[in-house]
Amino acid sequence: MTERKKTTIVLFSGDYDKVMAAYIIANGAAAYDHEVTIFHTFWGLNALRKDEDIIADKSFIEKMFGKMMPRGANKLGLSKMHMAGIGPKMIKDVIKKHNALPLPQLIEMAQEQDIKLVACTMTMDLLGLKQEELLDNVELAGVAAYLGDAENGNVNLFI
Template sequence: MTKKKTTNIILFSGDYDKAMAAYIIANGAAAYDHEVTIFHTFWGLNALRKDEDKMIKKGFIEKLFAKMMPRGADKMGLSKMNFAGFGPKMIKGVIKKHNAMTLPQLIEMAQELDVKLVACTMTMDLLGLKEEELLDNVEYAGVAAYLADAEDGNVNLFI
């Protein structure tokens, strides 16, 4: 039996367009029969946030972060030409027009394709994010788990 090839993506960015790129590559690699992991760290964790406000008791700075960071993939801004939220509307407009997939749809597809979605526990701590705030079926791990996957990986990317 040959070992499966693997793709290991670190999603650091909280931008809608960069997260799209990460998930398009991940889904492509999964269709290509790779074992695929997306390791969400720092602002990339926002892609995994649920839409609802979970009313969790937090410290002051953690509350500030929670308020200021986008709650879920659909709320994220663009890395370029964000124009106070108009850019994401444009992108979503052309996505719809071209029958392409939105970021929430890409994430759903990734879950159907068994892409392993990992949330970085260390940065969750720092930003004050709790497991109840993130999507179901997410795994929780740290940098050691990432390295164990990536050190024999075929396609390793930091996005």
């Protein structure tokens, strides 16, 4: 009996294009029967935010971070050619035109394929994000859990 291969991704970036690349690799790996974990840290947490305004008990600085950071996958900017929001619109248009999946659907597909979506507890604390602001079925864990997955991983990436 062979063991399942493992792919782990640290998703640090909150750019639409980079998050898209991460989820395309992750969904591909899951389709090839890899056990896949995406560990969302720093700006990568924004991809997991619900798009509604969640009332949470926050300090002033936490509220500021919450307001300034994009709320969910559909609101993320581009790493290049953002051009005040025209770039993301162009990318979304070509995605639609080519019948490719936009980011929110890539994340849904990841959940359907049982990809483990993890939110880094330490950076949630730092940025003042609360669990109720995140999508359902996201696990909270720290760097130790990430390393436990990654040290046996076949494909480990930092995106």
